[in-house]
Amino acid sequence: MATSFPEIGDRPEDLVGLASVRLTEEQLARAVRYAEPEEVADGQVLFDVGDDCGDLLLCGSARLEAVRPSPAPGRDEVLLRYGPGQFVGELGLLTGQRRHLRVRVRRPGTVHRVAAGSFRLLMARETELSDLFLRSFLARRRLLRQATAQTLRMVGDPDSAEGLRLRTFLARQGVAHSWVPDGSAEGTALLGAAGLTAADLPVASIGAEVLTGITPGALSERLNLSFRDTGGGTADLTVVGAGPAGLAAAVHGASEGLETVLLDAVATGGQAATSARIENYLGFPFGLSGADLTARAAVQALKFGARIASPCTVVALEPGTREHVVTLSDGALIRTRAVVLATGAAYRALPVDRWSELTGRGIHYSATDMEAQTVAGAPVAVVGGANSAGQAALHLARHARTVTLVVRGADLGSRMSAYLVDRILGDPRITVLTGTEVSALHGAERLEAVTLVRHGGPVRRISCAGLFCFIGAEPATDWLTGVALDDNGFVRTDLALSNTDLGPRWRDAGRAPLPYETSVPGVFAAGDVRTASLKRVAAAAGDGASAVRSVHQYLALSARV
DSSP: OOOOOOOOOSOHHHHHHHHTOOOOHHHHHHHHTTOEEEEEOTTOEEEOTTOBOOOEEEESSOEEEEEEOOSSTTOOEEEEEEOTTOEEOOTHHHHOOBOSSEEEEEEOEEEEEEOHHHHHHHHHHOHHHHHHHHHHHHHHHHHHHHSSSOSEEEEEOTTSHHHHHHHHHHHHHTOOOEEEETTSHHHHHHHHHTTOOGGGOSEEEETTEEESSOOHHHHHHHTTOSOOOOSOOSEEEEEEOOSHHHHHHHHHHHHTTOOEEEEOSSOTTGGGGGOSOBOSSTTOTTOBOHHHHHHHHHHHHHHTTOEEEOSOOEEEEEOOSSOEEEEETTSOEEEEEEEEEOOOEEEOOOSOTTHHHHBTTTEESOOSHHHHHHTTTSEEEEEOSSHHHHHHHHHHTTTSSEEEEEESSSOGGGTSOHHHHHHHHTOTTEEEEESEEEEEEEOSSSOOEEEEEETTSOEEEEEOSEEEEOSOEEESOTTOOSSOBOTTSOBOOGGGOOTTTSOHHHHHHTSOOOTTBOSSTTEEEOGGGBTTOOOSHHHHHHHHHHHHHHHHHHHHHHHHO
16 A cells, blocks of 8 residues: 655655655565665765766665765765665656765665666556655755755846746756846856856856856756657657646656657746646646646656656657657657647737837746746736736736736626636726737836727826736647648647548548547647647646547557558
8 A cells, every 4th residue: 555645845844854764674675676786885976966867776784965065175065864774866866857966975885776777667666665755856856945055056137038037947847956146246256256257147057067158958958858869769659848738648648658758848837837826727626826737747747757858849740650750959859659749839929019128027928926026016917818817917916016907808707717807806906907908118128117008098108017918829830840730820630630631641541530630640739739729727638638548549550550
C-alpha cells in the first residue's frame, strides 16, 4: 500500500522533514535492487555544481552533505546532510537540469548508485518509492528556492521586457535563482568584479561562470532544459506545445508506456499558466492558479518518464508513412511515430501606437502574482470581456490601487461567466467601462497612462501603471505546412475535414481519420489550436487525453501494416 503524504507546503520545518526523509529497511532493500554499490572516500566530491543530474545515490554506511560552494575557503553553506537510509537527488533527476549543489563525502563508506535508466525503471515500477522520492525532490527544490544566497544569480532590471521574460521562464521552470537589480550596490559590485558594463545586461552568474546578454533560450541550454538527443531512436509520441492539452497528452502517453517527448517554445504551462485563478476546474472548488495547475501536470509527466524541453521552438513537421520528422530551430531532428499538435494560440495585441515598445514595460498578457507585484498600489487597466479578463481584474484588485476593466462590447455578461460578473460588479475597487476601447498609450520608458474612447461618448485619459490585455489569441500554426487549417488558421480534425482535405494519403490508409486526427495520418491536434474547440482549460486537458487514445489506435493500426 502506498504511503500517504501531506501536501507540500512552504513552512521550512515541513520542507526539511520531507527533504530529509529516511527509507525503511524494506524500502531501502527494494531501492538497492536498482543500484550498484560504490565505496567513497572522505572529502570526495561526488557531484558538483553544473554537473548533469543523472544518478540517484542511496546512502549505505557513508554520510554525505549537499553544500552551496563559496569562493572563500571554509565558507561553504551546508544545506542538507544524508546518512544511512537517506538518498541524494532532487528534481533535476526528472527535469534534466544541471545540479545546483555540490555533494561531498563527510564520512567514508558505501553508497548505492542508481543510474539514470535504472532510476526511470524504479520510478515506473515502485509506486510507493516513486511518490516518496518525488515529494522529497519537490521539498528540496522549495528549500533551495527559499535559501537567501542562490547558486544562480541574475543581474539586470527585473521589470524590463528582457527581465520579465527571464523571470517568467525561471519561475515556470521552477529554477532556483535570485535576482540582483543592476542599480543596487550588490549588482554594481558583481558587474565591477566581472569587468562588465550595462551593455552586457542581463547577466547570469552560475557558480564561477558568468553569462552576458542572457536569453531564456541560452539559459535553458546552459541548465540542460533544451532538447538533447539521447540516442534512443524514434519516439512513440512527440507533443508540440506544453499547455493543458499538451501536458495531458504527455501525462497519458508516458503513463501508458509511450516514449514521449514534450516541447514548448516558451515554457511549460502555456497560456493557462498566466491565469491568476481558475475556479471551474473539476476537483478544485476553491480554485487554483494556472501556474500551480500546470506545474503539477508537468511533474506528473516527468514522473511517468516524459522528456520535457523548453524553450524549444519547432519550425517544421515533415510527415512520413511510418514516422514523422520534427525539426527544431537549432536544426535538431526528432523522429517520431505520432505527433500531437497542442501549440495553442498567441496573444492578440491592440492596434495602438507604441504597443510593442511598451510590452513588458507596463503592458502584460498575464496577471499572475509576478505581474501583480510590479503594480502594487498603482492604478491599472484590464482589457477584455471574457473569463480570463474577469479573473485578472479580480486578482489585480487585491494588489493595485484601482482596476479599470475596459470592455469593447456593450454587455459584460455576453462572454463572461455569471459568477465572475457578479463578483466584479460587487467589488468597489473595480470600475467597469463597457463600449470602450484603448486609443493611445502614454509614458517615457514605461507605461504611465492610457487614453480611452467610449463609443458615442467622450475621450478620457486615466493614470495606468499596468495595462493587462486579454482579447484572445491567434492559433500558433504559421510554422505548419501540409496540415489542413480552417479560414482562421486553426487545425481541422476528424469530422471537420472535408473531402478536399483527405488526399491520397487517406486512400492509401484505407480508413477514415480517428478522433482528433488531422489531414495527415498519425498527426493529431488538441486544445485551443484545434478548430471549434471549447477554449477552456478543462476541455483542453480532455482533448489531450482523448488524443492519446487515438494515438494508441493509430500505432496499433500502423503495426499491422
